[in-house]
Amino acid sequence: MEEDSELLFAYSRRGDVESLSALVRRHAVWMQAFLRALLPTAADAEDAFQETWVRVVKSAGKYRGGKVKPYLAVIARSVAIDRLRQMGRLVSLDAEDGEGASAAERLPDESPSPDERFESKATAEDVREAVRALPEGPRQVLLMRIEGELSFKEIASELGVPLGTALTWMRVATLKLKKMLGD
Numbered sequence: 001m002e003e004d005s006e007l008l009f010a011y012s013r014r015g016d017v018e019s020l021s022a023l024v025r026r027h028a029v030w031m032q033a034f035l036r037a038l039l040p041t042a043a044d045a046e047d048a049f050q051e052t053w054v055r056v057v058k059s060a061g062k063y064r065g066g067k068v069k070p071y072l073a074v075i076a077r078s079v080a081i082d083r084l085r086q087m088g089r090l091v092s093l094d095a096e097d098g099e100g101a102s103a104a105e106r107l108p109d110e111s112p113s114p115d116e117r118f119e120s121k122a123t124a125e126d127v128r129e130a131v132r133a134l135p136e137g138p139r140q141v142l143l144m145r146i147e148g149e150l151s152f153k154e155i156a157s158e159l160g161v162p163l164g165t166a167l168t169w170m171r172v173a174t175l176k177l178k179k180m181l182g183d
Helices: 004-014 017-038 042-062 068-087 124-133 136-146 152-159 163-181
Strands: none
Touching (some): 004 042, 017 042, 068 136, 068 152, 124 163
16 A cells, blocks of 8 residues: 555646545545535535645645655644635634634633533533534644644644644633533
């Protein structure tokens, strides 16, 4: 079985479509789950999945080696962010209003009351909604770690943050998910 980097080089240098198809098959499951967690609907995630591979094809000649999965995760993340911006759904949580309150402080508390909580385990949709409700940094670290299977060092590098920040964001994500899901 060829390595991912060999497949990407075979496509970029020789136009080997079979190599590209093999890459898509190998990375489809995690990438679709990653995009589904970042975007509001399955249709948005499917469109972003297609756009990710279009960008991979267009930029294949720029690939210089290294692990392919982080390379693909960065492209997928970029596509998702672009789509959220187009939808008007990407808002900086640090942006302040005229009174100095940040967007994070102005967000309504939409958590269910204790009466409304189910005593059963959270469903997959509950988990997806909770992940989407996380602040951007912690959500991205969580998804890159779980769906992208990246190391914290790789995540920190890709996000351009210190390793400690990536680790803190992962801790924030897990604590908030536990609180939101009632576990």
